[in-house]
Amino acid sequence: MHKTPMLDHLESGPWPSFVKDLKRMAAQKSEVNDLLGQLERSYREKITHWKHGGIVGVLGYGSGIIGRYSDLPEEFPGLEHFHTMRINHPSAWFYSTQALRELCDIWDKHGSGVLNLHGSTGDIIFLGCRTEALEPCFADLTAKGWDIGGSGSAMRSPSCCVGPARCEWACYDTLEACYQVTQEFQFDLHRPSYPYKFKYKFSGCPNDCVAAVARADLSVIGVWKDDIRIDQSAVEAYAAGEIKPRGGGAHVDKLDIQADVVDLCPTHCMSWDGRKLTIDNKNCNHCMHCINLMPQALRPGTETGATILLGSHAPILEGAQMSWVIVPFMEMEPPFDEVKDLGYRITEWWAEHGKNRERVGELIMRLGMRAFLEAVELPPVPQSVIFPRSNPFFFWKQSDFDAEAKGRKYYTKEGFDVD
Amino acid sequence: MALPKDELVERIYKMVEAAQGKKQLKAKDIEKAVLKEYPDQPRNDIKFAIKELIDSGRCVYTYFGGSYIELPHEEGAAKKF
Secondary structure, eight states: OOOOHHHHHHTSSSSOOHHHHHHHHHTTOHHHHHHHHHHHHHHHHTSOOEEEOSSOOOTTOSSSEEOEEESOTTTOGGGSSOEEEEEOOOGGGOOOHHHHHHHHHHHHHHSOSEEEEOOTTSOEEEEEEOHHHHHHHHHHHHHTTOOBOOOSSSBOOOEEOOGGGTOTTOSSOHHHHHHHHHHHTHHHHHSOOSSSOBOEEEESSTTOTTOHHHHOSEEEEEEESSOOEEOHHHHHHHHTTSSOGGGGTSSOSSOOIIIIIGGGOTTOOEEEOSSOEEEOGGGOOOOOHHHHHOTTTEEOOSSEEEEEEEOOBOSSSSOOBOOEEEEEEEOOOTTOHHHHHHHHHHHHHHHHHOOTTOOHHHHHHHHOHHHHHHHHTOOOOTTOOSSOOSOOOOOOOHHHHHHHHTTOSOOOSTTOOOO | OOOOHHHHHHHHHHHHHHHTTTOOBOHHHHHHHHHHHOTTSOHHHHHHHHHHHHHTTSSEEEESSSEEEEOOOOOGGGOOO
């Protein structure tokens, strides 16, 4: 075993450590021992010892395998080849234990056994495969019904929230939409033909549990267009403390409807007279705050579908960018032809005009929203902002802390008069 | 006039071969070059001609900051120095 004094420190903290897992695996797999050794050396020297490959893959595919080589193969022979395989995950990451066992058996047979559930795109990540083992591993995976996911300048494996499988707020079947779109874009997923990556993500409601608005080039976020359903007796029960807010997961045990709900409505479309909650639904922007706090009293409406947003990405070449609304409401019924067709029109325009490594949101910034909308034949909509947010974080200001110190429960404006 | 399928495959192969070591071609670069020469060529023909070259192993996808189509060659990062 390699000596790893620096990595050993990571085991001493209160949280589970990957070092402990890797040491356990190193007893069976020599390449994992080498992985620990190289990582220790990288920590010591403050430099990576990985080289990025660009050619390895399986026949016919240009995606899903990321070449990795050690620049110290003599010292760490198990890492001479240590490629990553991305395996396309099932919708919302639902597995049977049998499926997980099959995956682990295949990976133990062909690779290092180290895996990551899941990568940020959503794929199952197999870490550490030799070049000659890629094809046999792929063959065993496909024999069990698995496929490799996306990488490179291609459609990435679409992902979705748990949707109607576990969530009563799902405004459409995210799992089916994710599956259908994955099947539809198989060519583009496996054969890179775009300027850069393109991600689809499906969230069932505006809570956006897969963070589509900040991460997906094309975000499909469930929404309703009629009124929020209200059970006034349940609202009163929340006000009386008979039902705990957010199913017991809130910061308070008893809800102050005025302060905790109404005053925090971003569009100020709610009022509470002590007995009845009223919502001006035309001015509701579907932020979900009130529904999240009082799930037994408030529910999304029944005319459901999705809002389509476009253009978000993490900082790579340019800074981070969130999405624009391009279609405020779209019906979302299988086989989801409308969203597929829109995807084709968008990627065709982007592939035609995009520069190498330019995301679709960056292309819209460069050529303008008008050029985009004309090309994909979408009408301009008032819900679309001029520039989307570039920072997904919220920063507290000193005035917020001052207000809290003076006993104010909530404060949403800088300089709010707390006296 | 559009090229027949077999000739299109060979035309694209020659294009990739000529560019090897000089310029990395993306799938879209190939499509644009073919359409410039043969404006009537259906885009889908080009897409599947590339697929045929990849499936046969005569060309491979590579990734060097972006995905390209090249002739198979030794992985630079795999070399021992």
